[in-house]
Amino acid sequence: MQRWVIDTPRGYDIRGHMRFFCNYGAIEHHLDPQGVHVLPNTLTFFNSKGGSGKTTMNCSHAVASAAAGWNTLLVDLDAQGSAGRQMGVKKTPDDDEGQSLRDAIAMHGRAAPNIVRDVRPGLDMIVGGKHTVEIPELLLSAERTLGRDGAHGLIETVLAPYAGDYDLIVFDLPPAPGGVLHDSIFATLHYVVYTVAPNQMSIDSLEQAWTMVVQGPNPDLEVLGLCVPMWQANAKKKNAGLKSFLDNLSGQMGGYFSLIDPVVSRSDTAGADMVSEQKLAIELVPLIPQRKKEYFNWIKETKAEAKKQGRDVSEVRKERKASEPARLSESLITIAEEHKRITIEVNSRFRAAQGEYLASLMESA
Numbered sequence: 001m002q003r004w005v006i007d008t009p010r011g012y013d014i015r016g017h018m019r020f021f022c023n024y025g026a027i028e029h030h031l032d033p034q035g036v037h038v039l040p041n042t043l044t045f046f047n048s049k050g051g052s053g054k055t056t057m058n059c060s061h062a063v064a065s066a067a068a069g070w071n072t073l074l075v076d077l078d079a080q081g082s083a084g085r086q087m088g089v090k091k092t093p094d095d096d097e098g099q100s101l102r103d104a105i106a107m108h109g110r111a112a113p114n115i116v117r118d119v120r121p122g123l124d125m126i127v128g129g130k131h132t133v134e135i136p137e138l139l140l141s142a143e144r145t146l147g148r149d150g151a152h153g154l155i156e157t158v159l160a161p162y163a164g165d166y167d168l169i170v171f172d173l174p175p176a177p178g179g180v181l182h183d184s185i186f187a188t189l190h191y192v193v194y195t196v197a198p199n200q201m202s203i204d205s206l207e208q209a210w211t212m213v214v215q216g217p218n219p220d221l222e223v224l225g226l227c228v229p230m231w232q233a234n235a236k237k238k239n240a241g242l243k244s245f246l247d248n249l250s251g252q253m254g255g256y257f258s259l260i261d262p263v264v265s266r267s268d269t270a271g272a273d274m275v276s277e278q279k280l281a282i283e284l285v286p287l288i289p290q291r292k293k294e295y296f297n298w299i300k301e302t303k304a305e306a307k308k309q310g311r312d313v314s315e316v317r318k319e320r321k322a323s324e325p326a327r328l329s330e331s332l333i334t335i336a337e338e339h340k341r342i343t344i345e346v347n348s349r350f351r352a353a354q355g356e357y358l359a360s361l362m363e364s365a
């Protein structure tokens with residue numbers, strides 16, 4: 001298993017630091033009558049706009065962080081179950097389609113969610129799916145008995161017993177401009193990285209997503225940055241619009257967070273490869289040389305067969321299509337590099353922010 005050096009390797013005291021941190025957070029939570037609902041090591045890539053690259057970035061970040069040595073938990077809160085699809089868990093025996101998490105929330109934490117172990121080395125996952133759709137309703141009905149803060153803290157209550165086992169918990173949220181599930185997560189969450197696709201609708205949604213943070217009830221929620229997961233280098237007009245928007249945003253909010261550079265290139269073939277192979281770009285790159293070899297062999301074989309049978313090579317290829325080895329696009333290499341850079345940057349900001357948060361807790365203690 002390839003391991004990348006991310007600027008907080010396990011050797012550094014991040015694990016002890018986090019453990020201490022988690023315990024401290026838990027103590028603070030229990031002591032605080034107002035209830036500050038923060039699992040300290042939680043992160044999400046988010047935009048309220050659908051299709052803005054949230055799931056891809058969350059999965060990629062979780063996989064890369066685990067490969068770098070951080071014990072990581074990925075929690076899918078989207079009834080589409082896209083993270084399970086991306087990670088290769090969908091429709092396997094491990095896929096409970098969100099049932100155990102829904103039950104754990106319904107039982108107010110007295111039942112345990114099913115944690116699928118080692119979906120990748122060092123990466124565990126709580127799967128989402130059709131049952132996840134019931135979670136907002138459960139949270140709403142919990143408001144009647146537990147009050148708003150209590151209901152919003154339920155996901156934290158369910159996950160708190162496991163928080164100490166992980167250096168990082170990554171949530172994958174569905175697209176939505178608000179609602180009880182998002183309120184709940186934004187009340188629990190500690191770090192967010194915005195994703196924005198290069199189009200006006202995604203930019204509009206970013207303003208909504210931004211409001212969820214600044215107007216939300218969680219003073220400890222911090223924005224680590226913003227990235228563009230599907231940058232189209234040749235879409236000059238779109239990019240000019242996005243660039244001026246981002247410059248403007250950076251100017252307005254630059255004191256609060258800075259943008260994450262670089263962007264991730266858009267490649268539809270690479271996007272399709274990631275979904276069909278159920279692996280992230282960073283995992284597919286090592287397979288490219290072997291796949292290329294298989295593909296060239298296949299080309300050679302079909303040519304030879306066509307010659308032997310005196311037939312047109314395109315006919316033979318069509319017949320043998322089913323056995324064509326899947327090609328992997330070269331653009332995966334670029335995307336893998338860009339994903340990796342974003343992971344490194346986010347995790348170093350995450351570590352720095354954790355340090356600051358810890359210091360602020362110590363000061364107020």
Ligand SMILES: Nc1ncnc2c1ncn2[C@@H]1O[C@H](COP(=O)(O)OP(=O)(O)OP(=O)(O)O)[C@@H](O)[C@H]1O
Nearest residue numbers: 050051052053054055056175229265266267268271
């Ligand atoms: N760099 C990229 N280039 C091209 N396609 C990409 C890239 N990154 C992601 N995709 C594809 O774009 C689609 C949308 O991405 P993704 O599912 O990550 O977005 P999302 O914000 O999670 O969507 P939803 O709001 O439905 O949850 C997916 O099919 C994904 O494989």
Ligand SMILES: [Mg+2]
Nearest residue numbers: 054055078082
């Ligand atoms: Mg998604």
